[in-house]
Amino acid sequence: MNNVDDHEKTENASLELRNLKVISALGRGAKGVVFLVRTEDIELLALKTILRASIERKNNANKKSGYKRIWLERDVLSSFQHPLLPKLKGVLSTEKIVGYALDYCPGGDLNSLRKKQTEKMFSDDTIRFYAVELVLALEHLHGSGIVYRDLKPENVMIQENGHIMLIDFDLSTKLSPKTPETRQIKTANPPKLYEQTALKSKKKNWFFLLNKCCNSEISPDDSVHSARLTPYSEFDCIDKSNSFVGTEEYLAPEIILGNGHDFSVDWWCLGVVLYEMLYGTTPFRGSNRKETYYRILSKAPDLIGEATPLRDLIKKLLEKDPKQRISLDEIKGHNFFKSVDWDFVVHLPRPPFIPVPSDIADQAENREIDIESFVEGVFEVEEEEDDGRCKNNSQANHGDELMKANHGDELMNIKTKGCGLKEYLDNPNFFVF
Template identity: 25%
Template sequence: MASDSSVVGADTLLLAYCLEKLEAMIEPVLNNTLSPPLVYETLYNGIVSKAIFDTGILYMDFGNGIYNDHHYHYGYFVTASAILKHLDPTWSRMPELETMIWMMLRDVANPSADDVYFPRFRHFSWYLGHSYSRGVTLLDNGKDEESTSEDINFYYGMTLWGKVTGKKAVEDLGSLMLRLNARAVRTYFLLRSDNTIHPPEIVRNRVTGIFFDNKVYYNTWFLDKTYAIHGIQMIPVSPINELARTPEFVAQEWNDVLSKDPIVVEVDTTVSWLSVLLVNAATVNQTDALHKLKNATLDNGLSRSWALYNAATRCRDGLKLDPSTTTKSSKASLDHEKWGHVKTWTFAQLLASSFAKVKLEDAVKNGGNSLKGDTQKTPSSGNNDWDCSYSCLPTVPPPTISASSSSSTLLSDLDMHHRHSLEELLEHALYEETVEEELEGEAEEDPARCRDPTRYVFDIVRIIGSGSYGTVLLCRLRACPNRLFAVKVVYKSKLGGINGLDGDRDTSREANRLLTEKKVLCSVTHPFITKMFCSFETPDALNFVLEYCPGGDMYFLLEKFAKNRLPEDHVLFYAASIALALRYLHERGIMYRDLKPENILLDEAGFLRLADFGFAREQMHRSEQNCKSFCGSADYIAPEVVRGDGYGLAADLWSFGCVVFELLTGFPPFYSPRDRALLYRKIEESEPCFPSHFSPVLCDFLSGLLHKDVNQRLGNGPNGMQDILDHPFFAKISWQRLEAKQVVPPLVPNLTNKLDTSNFEEQFTSQQVEGHLVYEERDLKGGVVSEEEDHFYFPDFDWCAEPSHFQ
């Protein structure tokens, strides 16, 4: 944009500043000093991320180590470098940095079958006209693609690179691949109402979603939301997208689908995907899109200026690739409009600058001649020339690309070890996937194993937590190995006070709490409360089979943020979810009594769950204050609990206020880590101190929850917790949509695979463990008690959900 005089006038200093900034950002990628660096591996012959070899995790760097979305990633660098080279021909280090761009192009779009270092057209299918994004790992459903716009972006960058380097053959090949790709996208992926290839129930979605060889799945790999399914087809925001996204299609997609999406209807500016949708929607209603973009949260990597610039220059009549169209003629028809603090213009033509939207011929002219080349000519490794001959490409090795060197020396033997490393990693991944297939095969041989409610076997994967009474294990159901569970194992030896069935049943307080926890968990069903699937007793332990939440707990999440503080919009989401869970419990007479960050878990989508109901108490009425047990976690217990004169459901509301305060500040409101007596005195006597940046509404909300007078505490009045839900702090919350999980969590756990336990403490997950746990229906109410059964003391503890819940 800084190069467009129609936007910045004669301000050359701005362009110089922008170029310097962008060059500094991209140089570490091109000279390979950015961590993790790129390396050349010889199993599939390509440039990949070294992160996979350092960590052993296949999907590090978005799976680039296994060629997943491989060319998508490199397309960003190729396109950006082409633009920089055009705008700054004096880029002093460019000759050295160009080596990496040529290697990326050669890695992805090498047309020669004679190149021993790179395969021919690694991703692109000339028959299908597009590139699949799936890498080299096995997948039950085969190859797939979900982000067509990133596919197009690579070949757009290749075309630009050929243009700015003067390599006509490269430009022509890139242009040909670009046009074939755009045609395939318009035909198979972006579905106008007149599409006859897909059935009507697919066409009405307007996009296919995940596209396989033999089917489509209206979804994404990362988020099951309409705006994500469509938005992934729009990134990066680039003028070339309009080559595939015709005005007719955009209008149908917007009117039939996107305009009805909740984030569009409610103008939910907190969802970053909305910014991408609005740029696209400018084709339909430019003025409306521009005004909404002013306050929208920007997608990662998208600046507001670039979003406005692209929205303001959307082409209403389709992308015209007429060679006679010039930037000058476009500028002549500018309709200037000053909007806010940003100047934007509606262009009569697509071209907004002398380069950002380049001319591409409707057909590759003289393509055949330019691609033939001299079959005897082999460029040297020094000039980075690429003849682009179908029969001959440079047969020199790719340069050594290591973190310590940016030179163009040839590959050494040390670089070749990545072949064996990748083989080992892929074999491990194959084992992980085939284990499920083998176990599923066993289940198919004995179908009753999946349906039989009398016996379930849980194979232990690893430890994910441990405490004074027991251990939490990640387990998979042997009959349905794709089902993961968290199994809390509480050892009887830690409970104490348990006698045999033939004696007095003097169970300890801890044992009674476990029985209450089991009773509560098997009676509640709420989206923000941990679900229990079964509980069972073994000779040595009591076991709770629970919903597995791979996002870890809130305490672990806080440690990832500066000063252990979450942004207020994050806290708003989590606080609203907790409020709904507490309301559900209190309406059923259940007091939680242990609300703290460690007991708030996050599922794979970023929604929370309340966990650990060991301190819960049943049959409580809002007006009752007859509990006197001193229990809970010290930093979060209410003053009436400290006093010991009786308490009720309102104690949970105090804990709620403490948790919200901690999520915002990093500390509980009466924090005193070394002096427990001082802590209790503060809880009874001191008022919370709110930081100066807290808004009056937030202060009022927290003051209400942290009111020492139970009768004045927010949520404990005649309207109960409805007063909390109606508080202005939650003004932006749509309670119905939140409880239905129709909103987007502020954070989604970054998981590389289903067995990723990186959100749990390594001191637990690093421990080696194996074995299995077995739930088997038994009857201790009569008959002869076996020697093994003589160690069972809780005949009412065993419980199991319906078999369908395990599938």
């Protein structure tokens, strides 16, 4: 196979396109397109595919580096044995695409489920259930040394049994496993991140950093090398990541500041997700990327309403200083979870929402979908528009409106060799994640 990294040799089952029945295209992300497929054994799988040419065009200096992230995600997925995390069902490799198959979740994602609620928000009891499962999933990841780094409702799927499943690990990284011995000792009154910045009159560096961030793509291969605005040498962990990575409205302050980050960024993201489930919007969204980053670094979350355990938990999760942010043990012992049986939750037979059985397996398109042509069509447009343009990583929160606004005219003109790309992009159920 051309341009294949040695990591592609894997013990995972190999999938052949000719043995898969493509039922529909489910959606697309920054790096791939996901299809619902049926195997010869009548098993439904979500097949994530990535175009080789797209990887290699962006990594001309070292084509293998483009595959590194794919194989890292594959290795992470193949290690999972947890009811709230996906299992790698097989690896796909052709001359044009690479990818892998995972369990299919018929309930859609948490963001879609929230929007179906009467007021586009969840009740406290429903939030508690999903929060518990998110904590358990993150606890397992951290215990395995994995920092997730992209927790958002679009990456939380609902399984057939109503329990959640975290997906999309291409922004994850591995650090030393989280253990009680590595936890930092909190000081009584440490300086706040932004307060230190303000006291030291770092406004020039501040706006330089924001401009640098706003004019660069958020990706796992980018690092922020600007001056450390808030030095924490006495608190720094030995093992940290400096990659500037994540989804704009969910980024933790320490990622924006470039001081290095560890497992605590996931607890910040959890706070953003809980806030969004409670209020129907993220807490720091600005009119543009620069304003969003400014709000993340300087503004307290607006926790409207009476004081409740949930609002208190969100406040503690959205602590800007990662060394003062609430820890795993404190989260599980928080008053919001006082009645929770942590060992029983994943076995709960009646979660808040259980997907209605569907006959989707029998709804394969009349026309044959050519996966390779379909993916080529999507990324042909993507490559044309990527040149000189900063991607909006919060587009997942705007879905089809941004898709049409950014790509409408060009997508209508793509030659898709009969694979039905235009129809899918026009379909509101085809999501951008």
